[in-house]
Amino acid sequence: MAKVSINLATGSLQKEDIIVGIDLGTTNSLVAFINPEKHPQVINDAGKGVLVPSIINLNPKTGNTIVGNDAKEHLIEDPEHTIFSVKRLLGRSYKDIEHYQNFFSYKIVDDDSETLVKIKVEDKFYSPIELSAMILMELKTRAEHALKTPVNRAVITVPAYFNDSQRQATRDAGKLAGLDVLRIVNEPTAASLAYGIGLNPEEEKTIAVYDLGGGTFDISILRIQNGIFEVLSTNGDTFLGGDDFDRAIIEFWVKRSGLTDDELKQYKEIRQALRLKAEEAKKHLSENYAFEAEVQGVDCSIDRSTFETLIQPKVDQTILACKNALSDAGLTPSDINTIVMVGGSTRTPLVKQSVSNFFGKEVNDTLNPDEVVALGAAIQADILAGNRKDILLLDVTPLSLGVETMGGLMDVIIPRNSKVPTKAGRQYTTAIDGQVNMKISVFQGERDLIKDNRKLAEFDLKGIPAMPAGFPKVDINFLLNADGILTVQAIELRSGVKQEVEIKPTYGLTDQEVEKMLLDSVSHAKEDVAQRMIIEARTEGEQMLYTVDRFIKSNGQLLSEDERAKTLELSEDLRASLSNGSKDEILNKIDTLNEYTRPFAERVMDIAIATAMKGKAI
Numbered sequence: 001m002a003k004v005s006i007n008l009a010t011g012s013l014q015k016e017d018i019i020v021g022i023d024l025g026t027t028n029s030l031v032a033f034i035n036p037e038k039h040p041q042v043i044n045d046a047g048k049g050v051l052v053p054s055i056i057n058l059n060p061k062t063g064n065t066i067v068g069n070d071a072k073e074h075l076i077e078d079p080e081h082t083i084f085s086v087k088r089l090l091g092r093s094y095k096d097i098e099h100y101q102n103f104f105s106y107k108i109v110d111d112d113s114e115t116l117v118k119i120k121v122e123d124k125f126y127s128p129i130e131l132s133a134m135i136l137m138e139l140k141t142r143a144e145h146a147l148k149t150p151v152n153r154a155v156i157t158v159p160a161y162f163n164d165s166q167r168q169a170t171r172d173a174g175k176l177a178g179l180d181v182l183r184i185v186n187e188p189t190a191a192s193l194a195y196g197i198g199l200n201p202e203e204e205k206t207i208a209v210y211d212l213g214g215g216t217f218d219i220s221i222l223r224i225q226n227g228i229f230e231v232l233s234t235n236g237d238t239f240l241g242g243d244d245f246d247r248a249i250i251e252f253w254v255k256r257s258g259l260t261d262d263e264l265k266q267y268k269e270i271r272q273a274l275r276l277k278a279e280e281a282k283k284h285l286s287e288n289y290a291f292e293a294e295v296q297g298v299d300c301s302i303d304r305s306t307f308e309t310l311i312q313p314k315v316d317q318t319i320l321a322c323k324n325a326l327s328d329a330g331l332t333p334s335d336i337n338t339i340v341m342v343g344g345s346t347r348t349p350l351v352k353q354s355v356s357n358f359f360g361k362e363v364n365d366t367l368n369p370d371e372v373v374a375l376g377a378a379i380q381a382d383i384l385a386g387n388r389k390d391i392l393l394l395d396v397t398p399l400s401l402g403v404e405t406m407g408g409l410m411d412v413i414i415p416r417n418s419k420v421p422t423k424a425g426r427q428y429t430t431a432i433d434g435q436v437n438m439k440i441s442v443f444q445g446e447r448d449l450i451k452d453n454r455k456l457a458e459f460d461l462k463g464i465p466a467m468p469a470g471f472p473k474v475d476i477n478f479l480l481n482a483d484g485i486l487t488v489q490a491i492e493l494r495s496g497v498k499q500e501v502e503i504k505p506t507y508g509l510t511d512q513e514v515e516k517m518l519l520d521s522v523s524h525a526k527e528d529v530a531q532r533m534i535i536e537a538r539t540e541g542e543q544m545l546y547t548v549d550r551f552i553k554s555n556g557q558l559l560s561e562d563e564r565a566k567t568l569e570l571s572e573d574l575r576a577s578l579s580n581g582s583k584d585e586i587l588n589k590i591d592t593l594n595e596y597t598r599p600f601a602e603r604v605m606d607i608a609i610a611t612a613m614k615g616k617a618i
Helices: 094-103 128-147 164-176 187-194 242-257 261-266 268-287 304-329 349-359 372-384 511-523 525-558 561-580 583-613
Strands: 019-023 028-034 040-042 055-058 065-067 082-084 119-121 124-126 153-158 180-186 204-212 217-225 228-237 338-342 401-405 409-414 422-428 438-444 454-461 474-480 486-492 498-503
Touching: 019 128, 019 187, 019 372, 028 128, 028 372, 040 372, 055 128, 065 128, 124 128, 124 583, 128 153, 128 164, 153 164, 153 187, 153 372, 164 180, 164 409, 164 525, 180 187, 180 372, 180 511, 187 204, 187 217, 187 228, 187 338, 187 372, 204 304, 204 349, 217 304, 228 304, 242 268, 242 304, 268 304, 304 349, 338 349, 338 372, 401 422, 401 474, 409 422, 409 474, 409 525, 438 486, 438 498, 454 486, 454 498, 511 525, 525 561, 525 583, 561 583
Parallel strands: 019 153, 153 180, 204 338
Antiparallel strands: 019 028, 028 040, 055 065, 055 082, 119 124, 204 217, 217 228, 401 409, 401 438, 422 474, 438 454, 474 486, 486 498
8 A cells, every 4th residue: 555645734635646526426426636737627537428427237146336327228227226316315314215215216125213224236235335435436446547546535525414424424435435535525615616716715705506416406505704614504405406307308298299108118218218318408408499309209399498388397496495595594685695506407598597587696607517516626625635825724633533332333423634623413322221321432543443443531421311222312422622622522311411521632642643544444444344334234133133022022912823933033043143144144134024023013003002092082
């Protein structure tokens, strides 16, 4: 492994290293860098195009993984093995996405819990982190091929509304792809930087970033002061985008041609051909007033005014979101100094005109809207590399800070390279019934297992009221001040029980030791993640067995002899695999037990509700 120089004062790298900016998108992803002329530039590797579709085809028989342009072709012919929109699942639990289940053509394992989602392809289980890492790996490979140099470090962008868990998942995906993620940057912040907004520390502005992509829409209101970007409000719709414009055109053509739903289902080539033609029509109508074509006997002509009538309701939805975002920020359209346009769908004239009319001023759209976020990420990377002397680099944390969770895993609360002072927190709960104490162990480092990190402190939160597992709510907050003093505070919300400790995290570490910890984290990323996943699978298996055991004890009399026997058999099967089974083997057995017990768990719930309601008027 090549040795790199890290500037400990800023947590950044010395200049000779290329740091890329990555826009990891729901529909498309791309990568940019600062070229020798000191300008941000997107990478187009070997003429494959700048945009890499965020699509992965997994062939369980051959074990081959296809990412990007070639995977897109498998969306129609092999939907069960072709994963799209994985960004929607990053850092999300089953509960978060239960209403959107029908949107995905692949199997998302549903255990109706707060556990993070997993995707099942045949008998293998994938986390959104692993799948996002495959997209990032493709971007890394393309960048290395185009730039003829290793690319090991990156700035990755995320939506402004991403929570702590989603941001950490994005960092983990980068690490798994072999990238040291120097900073996670908000997409609207990156777009602003690309337009040069916020580069001058004297500048004070309030801006709106209107981002209409293929499948998602976001509006963010930002205040920029002293080079600091503050998100005042965000709004939008995670299921609204350019794909809806294509769908509106297809429905128009289908209705006009008299094609039935059955015919469309029967001839999936027609459906796919119409989808591609609708996308072509939409792009053509941004520059022209009419589009003429035919697909397998279907008239595919449309003019701009018809197209605008079709999409008007969707555009109106985005304007309503802009109104709501302004209202949340306590501002009016006249308070906005600049409107930045992001996302390929903002090329549509009706979109530009509607946004301009709403805010009462011209929009900023001189840069390519597909590229603007990646270009801004490259500028942020250049700032972190210390190449822009005019920009103040705020002090940052050199190593991540977190706590130990079940199975000896490190749960990061303040990621490395966070600006200081900073504050972050997570909520935890108990694993067993009646637990009254919780041991809180604080660690510093970049590895997934706490045994590879540095222990800073340990204390007990005592006096938690005895409740069933999962009921107590314990907030653990980290406050890191400008002097590098870390205060860790734990509070049980239902009872108000509280405990805190003060630590100096970097005390006693040399620059060489910090550098070694950073390098180790990237070189061991694959094995770390593999270990984390098997530990998480075992923990999930143990929790499942605990829950089933409690259920049988409480409700055994409501089950038939066969149901009880089969449940115990599947439980033993799962228990046997916990000690030496693979991650996929354990998860398959959890899935089998979950699927088998779900119907009678629901039956028992219905009986309990009926009993509770007996004799009560509703």
